[in-house]
Amino acid sequence: MSGATAPAGLLEGVLASINLGAVVLDGAHRVALWNDWMRRHAGAPAAGVLGRDLFELYPALRGQRVHSAVEQALRNGFGSLLSQSLNKAPFPLFADAQAAARGERLQQAVEITPLALAGAGRHCLIQISDVSVAVARERLLREQAMVLRSQTFADGLTGIANRRHFDVAMEREQRRAKRGGSALSLLMIDIDNFKSYNDHYGHQQGDQCLIQVAAALAAVLKRPCDLMARYGGEEFAMILPDTDAAQAVLMAEGVRLRTIELAIAHVPGMHREACVTVSVGIATQPAGAALDAAALIGAADRALYLAKRCGRNRVESQPPL
Numbered sequence: 001m002s003g004a005t006a007p008a009g010l011l012e013g014v015l016a017s018i019n020l021g022a023v024v025l026d027g028a029h030r031v032a033l034w035n036d037w038m039r040r041h042a043g044a045p046a047a048g049v050l051g052r053d054l055f056e057l058y059p060a061l062r063g064q065r066v067h068s069a070v071e072q073a074l075r076n077g078f079g080s081l082l083s084q085s086l087n088k089a090p091f092p093l094f095a096d097a098q099a100a101a102r103g104e105r106l107q108q109a110v111e112i113t114p115l116a117l118a119g120a121g122r123h124c125l126i127q128i129s130d131v132s133v134a135v136a137r138e139r140l141l142r143e144q145a146m147v148l149r150s151q152t153f154a155d156g157l158t159g160i161a162n163r164r165h166f167d168v169a170m171e172r173e174q175r176r177a178k179r180g181g182s183a184l185s186l187l188m189i190d191i192d193n194f195k196s197y198n199d200h201y202g203h204q205q206g207d208q209c210l211i212q213v214a215a216a217l218a219a220v221l222k223r224p225c226d227l228m229a230r231y232g233g234e235e236f237a238m239i240l241p242d243t244d245a246a247q248a249v250l251m252a253e254g255v256r257l258r259t260i261e262l263a264i265a266h267v268p269g270m271h272r273e274a275c276v277t278v279s280v281g282i283a284t285q286p287a288g289a290a291l292d293a294a295a296l297i298g299a300a301d302r303a304l305y306l307a308k309r310c311g312r313n314r315v316e317s318q319p320p321l
C-alpha cells in the first residue's frame with residue numbers, strides 16, 4: 001500500500017463535480033446526501049432536502065418503480081437499473097429554468113445500489129444520469145427509419161403504394177383470406193391508349209395524368225385494409241380483402257366512372273372517348289378457395305387483356321386457373 005493520503009475535501013470536490021445526480025437515502029428514505037448536480041437540476045438546495053423523506057419530497061414517486069427499487073436495496077440488499085424505456089423521467093429534474101417552466105423533464109437513467117455503512121445500517125445510493133441526448137438521437141433515428149421505410153414502399157411519382165408494397169400486401173392478404181376462409185378480389189387497372197396521350201402531350205403531362213388518376217382511384221377505397229398500388233408504368237392494382245365477385249364488379253365500375261369524372265382530355269382521334277379512361281380486369285378468390293397470389297394476378301391480367309380487346313373503357317372478369 002502506498003502511504004499517499006487524499007487531500008482534504010477530495011470526496012466533496014468529486015461529488016460536486018460529477019456529471020451525475022447522486023442521492024443517498026438512509027433506511028427510512030431520509031436524504032443523507034444530495035450532490036450539486038441534484039441542486040442544479042431539481043432546483044432544491046441540499047439544505048432544504050437533507051433529513052427529509054424522499055417520498056414526501058416527491059410523493060408522485062410513491063408506488064412507482066423507483067420506490068420499489070429503493071425498498072429492494074434497503075430491505076434485501078439488491079441493486080436495480082431502471083429501464084429507460086419504462087421509466088423515462090421519474091424525477092422532476094430539468095435542464096434549466098426554461099425547461100422547468102415548460103415542464104420538460106430530463107430523460108433519466110436511474111441506478112439504485114445498496115450501501116452497507118459500518119455502524120449506520122443499510123443505506124442506498126441513487127445515481128441519476130441525463131440521457132436526453134441519447135434518447136433524442138434514438139428518436140431521430142427511429143423517425144428516419146420510418147421515413148426510409150415509407151419511401152421504400154411508396155411510388156416516387158404518385159405517392160401511392162409501389163410494386164414492392166403490392167407484392168408484400170398481396171401475399172399477406174392471400175394468406176389471411178385462406179386462413180379466414182374469406183373472399184379476396186384483385187383489380188388490375190390500365191389507362192387506355194396512354195402511349196398516344198404521352199406522345200401527343202409529352203411525358204411531363206403524362207406524369208400529371210398518372211398522378212391525377214392515382215389520387216382519384218385511391219379515393220375510391222374506403223376501408224383501411226384495401227390497398228391501391230402502382231403496379232407498373234400506367235397500370236394500377238387494387239387488393240380488396242373480404243370482397244366477393246359481385247362487390248368487386250361494383251368497385252371496378254366505380255373506378256371506371258371516377259376516371260371519366262376527372263374529364264382529362266385525351267388526344268382527339270386517337271381514343272374513342274374524349275377523355276382519359278381506364279380498363280379494369282377483375283379476379284376473385286372465392287371464400288374458402290385455396291389459391292396462390294400468382295393465380296389471382298394471372299386471372300386479373302387476362303381479364304384486363306379481355307377488356308382491352310373488347311374496346312377499352314370497360315370492366316371484365318376472369319376466373320383464376
Ligand SMILES: Nc1nc2c(ncn2[C@@H]2O[C@H](COP(=O)(O)OP(=O)(O)OP(=O)(O)O)[C@@H](O)[C@H]2O)c(=O)[nH]1
Nearest residue numbers: 190191192193194195196198203206207233234308
Ligand atoms: N408519362 C409517363 N408515361 C409512362 C410512365 N410509365 C409508362 N408510361 C407510358 O405508358 C405507355 C403505355 O403504353 P402501352 O403499354 O403501349 O399501352 P397504351 O398506349 O396505354 O394502350 P392500351 O393499354 O392497349 O390501351 C407507354 O407510352 C409508356 O411510355 C410514366 O411513369 N410516366
